[in-house]
Amino acid sequence: MGTRIQSHQLKNGLFVSGRPEQQQKEKQPTMAARAVPYTGGDIKKSGELGKMFDIPAVVEPPKAPPSRASTSSSGSIRNSSSGPIRNSSGPLNVVLPTGLFTSGPLGSGPLGSGPQRRSGQLDNSAVGSGTGSGSSKALYGSAVTSLAGDVKVGFRVSRPVVWVVMVVVVMGLLVGAFLMVAVKKAVILLAVGAVLVPLIVGLIWNYAWGRRGLLGFVRRYPDTELRGAIDGQYVKVTGVVTCGSIPLESSYQKVHRCVYVSTELYEFRGLGGKSAHSKHRFFSWGSRHSEMFVADFYISDFQSGLRALVKAGYGAKVAPFVREATVVDVKKENMDLSSSFLRWLADRNLSSDDRIMRLKEGYIKEGSTVSVMGVVRRHDNVLMIVPPQEPLSTGCQWFRCLLPTYVEGLVLTCDDNQNADVVPV
8 A cells, every 4th residue: 555755845836755844853962960051162152041051251262173084983073171182193183272283282392392493493582694683693402412622632552551661761761860870971871862752753743643644544444335334333434415304504604504513713822912711822823712513414325325314413422524714814904803703703702802813614514525434323224323432543553653543423524625516415
């Protein structure tokens, strides 16, 4: 037996099937344990209902529309006021007052320790443009290593050898003095001098040429192909460098995108001049102010083409050997200082009185050819070069009459002229 389908006419005259439209009862929202009137989320849009129950007007931030990625199986978003919404595939998400979802807590930086900045940028409150009235002194975080002065190059000789040489020298002096008094001949004095003079000359030679001997050893050290390097191997890699997450900027010339920068102010001390530091000798140049910074960077091996991360930041020990160029030379004939140099001195609270000064600056710009000596580390398919635990020793260089010379940390050398063109990267 058939059933007649009901139909009705709309206001515009069209007949449609079904019963006339009925107002569906609005589903009451699920309330918490404390019964409160439903205001629709906004007291301003609830009419007189909120005023009847004396509910204070509280404006809540708008919620973000539900998305497929953050929707639960029941089709609703769970938003708890006790903390941010956790995303299983990334960092914590936070709902801003604008309704947007952002990763990480508010105000967190790259390491969650400070205000968020773009990588490689300096703090605008501490670094000016170099041409305006603001300060131009660079202030880097802990990710950038601040080096102190020149590289310390020392001699490594075993203590037994040192004690034997000292005993031989003292015994020779005593025997020579005794024989000279007893025999009373100048031949004994000449024999003692023939023993002591070569020792003294050898020490002076090593003190004067020790640094050059170390650089010669580094240049002659064979390059290693990164493709065949094993974990823990001491290598020397030569290639083109690129900046890491924090590119540096030179202090005076404002050269951008550098992996290493150094600026040093020297002063000449005459007979009655002022000393640059406590150990400044007369008629010599002394360092009055020094700024050296180095950060993590990448190097592309010339032999294999592989790229490795050089861990030079975060307080690592680094021994840079980079040529510096004189950018300001103040003599007695030209005491008129430029405005940029005066501003550079004022930013560092350095006096600009009548002094013979010389400002030198060195840097390794992105695209320069650099040689790095360190230890290979492989971690999660990441190839790194880290500072070695033991210092680098040259050993005895008998042909050059040089004692073993050592230096600690990553050895970083760059012979490129700073005015020359670098490889574009």
